[in-house]
Amino acid sequence: MAPTQPVRSEPPAGTPIVCRRVRSPGERADHLAARQQVFVDEQAIFSESDTDSHDQDASTIALLGYWHGVYAGTVRLFVLDRAAGHWQGDRLAVLPPYRSCGLGAPLVRCAVGTAAALGGRRMTAHIQPAQVAFFRRLGWTEVGETEIYAGLVHQAMGITLPDQWQGTATVRRLAEGISARDLSRH
Numbered sequence: 001m002a003p004t005q006p007v008r009s010e011p012p013a014g015t016p017i018v019c020r021r022v023r024s025p026g027e028r029a030d031h032l033a034a035r036q037q038v039f040v041d042e043q044a045i046f047s048e049s050d051t052d053s054h055d056q057d058a059s060t061i062a063l064l065g066y067w068h069g070v071y072a073g074t075v076r077l078f079v080l081d082r083a084a085g086h087w088q089g090d091r092l093a094v095l096p097p098y099r100s101c102g103l104g105a106p107l108v109r110c111a112v113g114t115a116a117a118l119g120g121r122r123m124t125a126h127i128q129p130a131q132v133a134f135f136r137r138l139g140w141t142e143v144g145e146t147e148i149y150a151g152l153v154h155q156a157m158g159i160t161l162p163d164q165w166q167g168t169a170t171v172r173r174l175a176e177g178i179s180a181r182d183l184s185r186h
């Protein structure tokens with residue numbers, strides 16, 4: 001799959017980062033293209049495509065992160081156990097030119113907030129070892145020993161989700177955009 005042209009979604013002045021749910025077929029193509037670029041082309045975790053059954057499930061949620069109006073990263077999330085309020089965050093991908101812009105933390109916070117806003121109580125993820133400290137800084141903790149996930153060593157990590165009101169407020173704030181001043185506090 002060839003990467004699509006970045007979509008412009010102009011944020012308000014002074015708000016370099018916007019994170020929100022995928023809303024159109026073009027944004028869905030951007031979500032998949034970012035994952036293709038990171039997990040197939042760059043990291044070679046998958047040979048041809050990283051798509052799986054979760055991508056065919058209408059309940060799977062894709063989020064996009066924008067840097068000054070250009071899509072720069074993505075993450076997806078889905079329910080593991082609705083009755084228990086257990087969600088999984090998955091396929092966090094920030095495009096190489098934007099990795100030093102501070103987009104990863106807002107994308108993770110948007111996923112956590114989205115799951116919480118939808119009634120979730122806990123989220124887990126399979127984290128590449130180089131990213132464990134980053135997730136710890138965001139309040140995640142290791143769950144058990146390392147494991148093989150997608151053919152590579154990963155660390156299972158989890159986080160207790162905030163209440164629905166806090167989750168909704170986080171999602172709304174990230175969709176409106178984060179200023180440079182806000183970035184220094186996150």
